[in-house]
Amino acid sequence: MSPLKGIRVVELGMWVAGPAAAGMLADWGAEIVKIEMPTGDPMRRLFGAVYGLDEDRCPPFDLYNRGKKSVALDINRADGLAIEKRLITTADVFLTNMRPTFLDRVGLGHSTLLAQHPALIYASLTAYGLEGPDSDAPGYDMAAYSGRSGLAERATPKSASPPVLPGGLGDNVTAITMVSGIMGALFHRERTGQGQLVSTSLLRAGVYSIGMDVAARVGLGRAASPQSRQKPQNPLMNCYCASDGKWFWLVGAESQRHWPGTLEALGCPELLNDERFINARERRRNAEELVGIFDTMTARRTRDEWSAIFREHDVWWAPINSIDDIMVDPQVIASGAFAHVPMAVGENAPQEFNSASTPVDFSVTPSGPAGPPPAIGAGANELLEAIGVNHNERARLRSIGVLAA
DSSP, X not given: OOTTTTOEEEEEOOXXXXXXXXXXXXXXXXEEEEEEOTTOOGGGGIIIIITOXXXXXXXXXXXXXXXXXXXXBOTTSHHHHHXXXXXXXXXXXXXXXXXXXXXXXXXXXXXXXXXHOTTOEEEEEESSOSSSTTTTOOOOIIIIIXXXXXXXXXXXXXXXXXXXXXXXXXXXXXXXXXXXXXXXXXXXXXXHOOOEEEEEEHHHHHHHHTHHHHHHHHHHSOOXXXXXXXXXXXXXXXXXEOTTSOEEEEEOOSHHHHHHHHHHHHTOGGGXXXXXXXXXXXXXXXXXXXXXXXXXXXXXXXXXXHHHHHHHTTOOEEEOOOHHHHHHOHHHHHTTOEEOOTTOSSTTSOSSOXXXXXXXXXXXXXXXXXXXXXXXXXXHHHHHHHTTOOHHHHHHHHHTTSBOO
């Protein structure tokens, strides 16, 4: 039995963060009823209509929506909204990343639904939270998670431009956060029978992601300046480039402990007694000089050569992988990072690795993709029949555009 078998989630969302949270729950065995507009979640058309690429498939959509059922319905119309509400009566969890004002307007706000269904877990994922002057503002992860949270600034060296983080990074982190909250609420309901509102936001997840810096600022009244590669706080916790152009991290967090072995491995043991680098304080003070020396040394061998040398000298390090690298990295593969999705969609679907796995394994209760992403409206007939919407009524709703054909 999968960990969430028997749990039904009604998802009203689009794009990434909300569907990604529901997608994790689907991999863990929950039944996910995805409510999308009759034309489908716009994420389905990300590569074609949004990016202008000649692609029919959207593998990121497939990742976040595999194993779900779809009911494609216009909830801006009374008939569609009525069906949405009837489906919610069957749910353990209502998960949404729609804006609060819209939800309140159509009668799907948390106060309304929890008053009607006191055992419901109402999971709200927003850009900026449910309170405050910008609680209803639109926001993607680059805006709320990366920009406004302070995360991008903390990742920007002096005089450099803010980085563009990988697409969906903040959405994925916030989705995992949302899943954690849902699980806590389900555990509380298991003990008490009581539902509740569970909320998180891209902004909140972003602030927590730089929690070390935030804690220093709150607790000490100051935070260190964003680090640069040339002048790191600890040159043994820094990235370096090998002769083949491939980068890697040294991860000598305990600077004094890792110092002798690192020097031996790099071939500069004479620095061990150099007064400029005699302890962690001096290495920080003279970091630019030390990084320059290390750059010269690391440029003498390929990354594979350094891998063998570091292993011999017990130097802590890690490669900075490309996407192509991770596809063949034996440790990435052994970690279970890739999932085989049953009945992968389309002739061009990748065969070796269908997609990424959700990042949790269970030793007793199996989990993983239960099926492919649904076509628009796939599953609607069965779901609507179960709540009393018969064939004739479904035909009528389709004829007036409330329900997708």
